Amino acid sequence: MKSNWIQRIPSQESYWMNRVLFDVHHNESHLARYLENPEVYLDFIPLALEMKKAIRDNDIATMYRAGVNPYLLRAHCLGLRIPESVFLESLRSVASGGKNG
Incomplete structure (x- = not known):
């Protein structure tokens, strides 16, 4: 999956993921x-079901790779009381290309 940070125009998928986190x-x-x-x-x-699952399961790495804005990811973690260390x-893991990256 290509990162929207490389693409010139974000995908519709990335738009909807950002929209969900913003609205929530x-x-x-x-x-x-x-x-x-x-x-x-x-x-x-x-x-797609995979992206809905990433939001539901708070899979930060998958959401980031899909093009979700890091500030919205941060707000999501704060709003759901996900520990800073997890975020x-x-x-x-994304930056290092590890298992979750």
């Missing part, structure tokens, strides 16, 4: 619905 963390009603049932919240989002390790 900038609109309380979206956050409440997401926390209640992420799968139901994501049902109407035009994303940073996920990004480091």
Whole structure:
């Protein structure tokens, strides 16, 4: 999978992933619905199952590689109380090309 940081124009997939994270963390009603049932919240989002799973499972590395803005990823981690160490390790794994990268 090519990174959108290399592509000239981000993909529709990256747009929708960014949109989901923005909406969830900038609109309380979206956050409440997401926390209640992420799968139901994501049902109407035009994303491949793999990308919906990455959002649902908080797979930071996969979301970053798919072109999600790192600031939105950071807000996602803060909003869901994902530890800073998990966020940073996920990004480091991408940079090092490790198993999660």
